[in-house]
Amino acid sequence: MTDLSRIRNVAIVGTHHSGKTTVAEAILAFTGAIARRGSVADGTTTTDHEPECIAHAQSTTAGFAHCTADGIVHITLADCPGFIDFFEETKQVLAGVDAAVVVVDADPSRVAHSLSVVEYLESRRLPHLFVINKMDRPGADFEGTLNALQSAYGRHVVAEQWPIGAAESFEGFVDLTDMKARRCDGDRESIAAFPESLRERIASARAQMLEAIADFDDHLLEELLEGAEPPLDEVERDLCAECSHDQIVPVLACAAATGAGIAALVRAIVTWLPSPADAPQLDVEGREIAPDADAPAVARVIKTMVHPQSGKLSMVRMIAGTIKPDATLNDLSRGDEKVRCAGLFRLQGKKQEALAQAGPGELVALARLETVSTGDVLTGNGRTVMLAHAPIADPVFAAAIKPKERMDEARLSQALSRIVDEDPALRTQRADVTNELLLLGSGEQHVTIAVERLSRKYKVDVEIAAPAIAYLETITVPTEIHSRYKHQTGGHGQFGDVWLRFEPRERGSGCAFAETIVGGVVPRQFIPAVEKGVFEALLHGTSGFPVTDVQVTLFDGQYHDVDSSEQSFRVAAGMAVRDALPKCKPVVLEPIVRVRVEVPSAFTSAVIAQLTGKRGQILGMTSSERTGFDVVEALVPHVELSRYITELRTATQGLGSYTWHHERYDPVPITKAVGPKAVV
Ligand SMILES: Nc1nc2c(ncn2[C@@H]2O[C@H](COP(=O)(O)OP(=O)(O)OP(=O)(O)O)[C@@H](O)[C@H]2O)c(=O)[nH]1
Ligand SMILES: [Mg+2]
Structure with missing residues (x-):
């Protein structure tokens, strides 16, 4: 021992x-x-x-x-x-x-x-x-x-x-x-x-x-x-x-x-520096956990490494107890799940030196604990111990990621889950609106290196790009449109005829459909098809972006006893939307986010200037709880923030940090060009 x-x-x-x-x-x-x-x-x-x-x-x-x-x-x-x-x-x-x-x-x-x-x-x-x-x-x-x-x-x-x-x-x-x-x-x-x-x-x-x-x-x-x-x-x-x-x-x-x-x-x-005996690890309530070699094991996972061939290694700090290479432990962080080690090592860089056992105070690697993650607490013999978490900050940088070859999509998602398993500061997410797959992390380099690691270890070639901005489109004036879809293709024809009213709704309220049909001019059974046709067409506005904040009301129409069908009303409704939108003075909306930037006071004015240069609207500046730091709050168009963490750190000797959340959508200034179709 x-x-x-x-x-x-x-x-x-x-x-x-x-x-x-x-x-x-x-x-x-x-x-x-x-x-x-x-x-x-x-x-x-x-x-x-x-x-x-x-x-x-x-x-x-x-x-x-x-x-x-x-x-x-x-x-x-x-x-x-x-x-x-x-x-x-x-x-x-x-x-x-x-x-x-x-x-x-x-x-x-x-x-x-x-x-x-x-x-x-x-x-x-x-x-x-x-x-x-x-x-x-x-x-x-x-x-x-x-x-x-x-x-x-x-x-x-x-x-x-x-x-x-x-x-x-x-x-x-x-x-x-x-x-x-x-x-x-x-x-x-x-x-x-x-x-x-x-x-x-x-x-x-x-x-x-x-x-x-x-x-x-x-x-x-x-x-x-x-x-x-x-x-x-x-x-x-x-x-x-x-x-x-x-x-x-x-x-x-x-x-x-x-x-x-x-x-x-x-x-x-x-x-001068303490041994594990001088500074026993503490539980969540600050009580010392005796580093007793004969007690049931307590270990904290501090890092996870995944080798594509030899598998997963969990680096643990042994806090109490003694474990052998085939130890069975309870993962307290995962509902007490039982996990079994398949090897015990001490690391010398990349070299793994096999150990017969490990006791309190040692930093060792446990092999093949597939379900275990960094931060988990493992114990032996049903022992229960609560350890304080080292919280992981939310990601501040995102990249859109996709495989170079479409057929690699399944492999990519598998590889991503392994990469995230190794590094809990990474996350993956499907973006709302754009539906892109995003890899998020603590900075540009963090994400770039994760992608390099992913390609090397799992042989998936990927492309990364700045995430697409979730632009939307809306209308600014109302209109009424008549649209008729009539088609004769031998046998059954197609006939759908609708009158739709388009009106702007309050910002952020989304699109809504209503009908005021009386006298069955559009039979009940076709009204859901009209609604479907409307919503399908609203997915792509005049600029190509999804349309939002529009009230669409079906208030009149006609039908044909034989030729009318759900399909023909759906098509007629779609045509009505496409005809109406250009007449409603559409505008593109861009997401505006609220940022809370924390910086050393010496850099506050530089950071305010940086945000203003990004079309930011400064909401206020206060002293942070962190001594010597200020907090600046601002509303900034999301598109301006794609590399903000890098720019902020460059301007603040690496000390600036920020959090953000989506605030609202605002019309894009008239001079800004945004794709898929530029708006001028
Ligand atoms: N002249 C001189 N160069 C040094 C000394 N120590 C490190 N370097 C050089 O400084 C550079 C950075 O050294 P690293 O040991 O990688 O520094 P690090 O702190 O581990 O870097 P990160 O882990 O990336 O933060 C390398 O080019 C080293 O050769 C030193 O004592 N004298
Ligand atoms: Mg180093």
């Missing part, structure tokens, strides 16, 4: 492209878990193994790997994608780890990009530390980045190291706890001469660190007030306790590409 205190489950999160995957690779290489360090550029890293990651040179999904530090502490790393489109996946993974390493670039201007994930860590009170990476890059600015982190996240974010040099002269660092200088040669460290030129700066950084630590330790505070030098072991003990309780957030420096600083980072993970 693994000693729980020797386990660390750590997510590597942070800003896009800050070097998370490179940090993970450097840790694996330093600890000897891999023989050779791969690189993102070559597509050879352990955690970015998915072909889409390699093709885009970025993480497109979370990757898992593990290593052993100092031969005793077993670390499982979850390398999370940094691009904001994949944040929903990161949130699910964070529900299964005990701590996080937040990697940021050594560039103060990029610190704001880490806001969403850091706020999320803070809201979950998940212990974390910062690593300022790319210290070897020209212009690397540790101090500026540290200041930016402190002003964004508060004074308990403190440097625990001070780098010696930067860019090509980045040599190592001074450890502010023991005040020893360490020189880095790749990922190896050696004690070096203290950099006297930095003594003053380092002393003040150390004082700041001690003051922050002393906020949670009165004894240390007294020592500092008396001007006494606190003993090393007291400082180390405090750092360890306060970091693992999310009171202090230490900041380290590294250059993952060269390995410099990685040894210290591994030390930090081992000594």
